[in-house]
Every structure is written in C-alpha cells, then in structure tokens.
Amino acid sequence: MLDVQATALPGVLILTPRRFGDARGYFSESWNRKRMAEHGIDLDFVQDNHSLSAEAGTLRGLHFQAPPHAQDKLVRCGRGRLFDVAVDIRVGSPTYGNWIGVELSAENGRQILVPRGFLHGFVTRAPDTEVIYKCSDYYAPDCEGAVRFDDPAIGIDWGLEGPPILSEKDAAAPVFNKLNSPFTWEGTA
Numbered sequence: 001m002l003d004v005q006a007t008a009l010p011g012v013l014i015l016t017p018r019r020f021g022d023a024r025g026y027f028s029e030s031w032n033r034k035r036m037a038e039h040g041i042d043l044d045f046v047q048d049n050h051s052l053s054a055e056a057g058t059l060r061g062l063h064f065q066a067p068p069h070a071q072d073k074l075v076r077c078g079r080g081r082l083f084d085v086a087v088d089i090r091v092g093s094p095t096y097g098n099w100i101g102v103e104l105s106a107e108n109g110r111q112i113l114v115p116r117g118f119l120h121g122f123v124t125r126a127p128d129t130e131v132i133y134k135c136s137d138y139y140a141p142d143c144e145g146a147v148r149f150d151d152p153a154i155g156i157d158w159g160l161e162g163p164p165i166l167s168e169k170d171a172a173a174p175v176f177n178k179l180n181s182p183f184t185w186e187g188t189a
C-alpha cells in the first residue's frame with residue numbers, strides 16, 4: 001500500500017504510495033496519516049504548497065525554516081520531473097553536510113520526506129514541472145534561511161547541463177560555512 005525506503009541520511013525517506021490502475025488511468029492515496037504512522041512517521045501537516053516551474057533547469061533552494069517554525073516536508077511531483085535534494089544540517093549528526101537526491105516524476109509517483117534539520121532544494125528536468133508538498137508548519141519569512149546550491153563544500157551533483165534558472169534570493173544565498181545551523185542532531189534525531 002505504501003512502500004517506504006530508508007536513505008543514506010537517517011530521517012530522509014522515499015515513499016511510494018500504491019497506484020491502482022484501470023482503463024481510466026490510476027488512483028492513489030498521496031497521503032494517508034494513519035498509514036504513515038504505521039511506518040513510525042506521524043506528522044501534523046498544516047500547509048500545502050504548489051509551485052510551477054516553466055523551464056527545465058529551474059532550481060529552487062537550498063532552503064530551510066528555523067525553529068520555532070521548522071518544517072518537515074513531504075514532496076511529490078504533479079507534472080513533469082525533477083531532481084530533489086536534502087542536505088543534513090543537524091549539528092553533531094554523523095551525516096552533517098551530506099546530501100542525497102532522488103528523481104521525482106509524475107510518472108514514478110515517488111515522494112521524499114525531508115524532515116526539519118535538512119536543507120531542501122530541487123531542479124526541474126522537464127518544462128512545466130509542478131511540485132506539490134505538505135509542510136508541518138506555516139510559512140514564516142522571518143525564519144527562512146538559505147545556502148548556495150553550488151557550494152563545493154556540499155558538492156551536490158545536480159546533473160545540470162548549463163547554468164540553472166534561479167530566483168534573485170537564491171542567487172545571493174550565503175555559502176554553507178556561513179550557516180549557523182539552528183538544528184542539532186540530539187534535537188531532531
């Protein structure tokens with residue numbers, strides 16, 4: 001019903017809800033609180049986000065919200081495809097500064113759970129890509145933080161073929177070693 005795979009970063013999970021196909025197409029439960037709780041994930045989501053990126057190669061990230069408005073995010077693709085990335089910024093974590101990436105597409109139906117304590121970002125790999133995600137806290141601009149997507153100290157392989165399309169804010173984001181992370185391994189593990 002719900003396939004849940006661990007990743008190299010403890011806390012980051014890849015979820016694939018079952019699709020019931022028939023002559024019309026398919027049906028799928030994109031989120032079911034009880035079913036997720038059976039896998040030890042009980043999150044109280046309060047906001048859904050939906051973004052459209054017109055061009056392939058649009059990169060949003062790397063972002064986080066600091067406590068007291070830290071967000072867990074459950075991310076999926078509604079149309080197109082993207083490469084989604086999480087970076088561990090929990091001070092004291094054995095995987096601090098490590099990243100993982102997964103391709104999410106409308107076709108593969110995969111989701112990624114990016115918990116609080118991680119940077120999140122993605123690059124689109126098809127035109128008109130829609131990303132839909134649930135968040136466990138409300139948008140709080142005063143608590144927003146960002147890190148440059150191409151900082152060699154993290155070394156993410158985005159699979160880019162040229163310079164990405166960025167917001168002004170993301171183009172001006174600080175490097176990783178300027179980040180005074182508000183998260184600790186003990187506080188989130």
Ligand SMILES: Cc1cn([C@H]2C[C@H](O)[C@@H](COP(=O)(O)OP(=O)(O)O[C@H]3O[C@@H](C)C(=O)[C@@H](O)[C@H]3O)O2)c(=O)[nH]c1=O
Binds near residue numbers: 049060120167
């Ligand atoms: C994130 C967000 C933005 N906004 C507004 C602020 C701004 O005017 C406009 C665009 O915001 P941004 O440029 O920050 O949007 P974007 O670059 O898509 O930001 C998002 O990136 C991905 C990677 C995430 O993980 C999200 O949490 C969020 O940070 O939307 C809201 O009203 N609510 C929200 O929750």
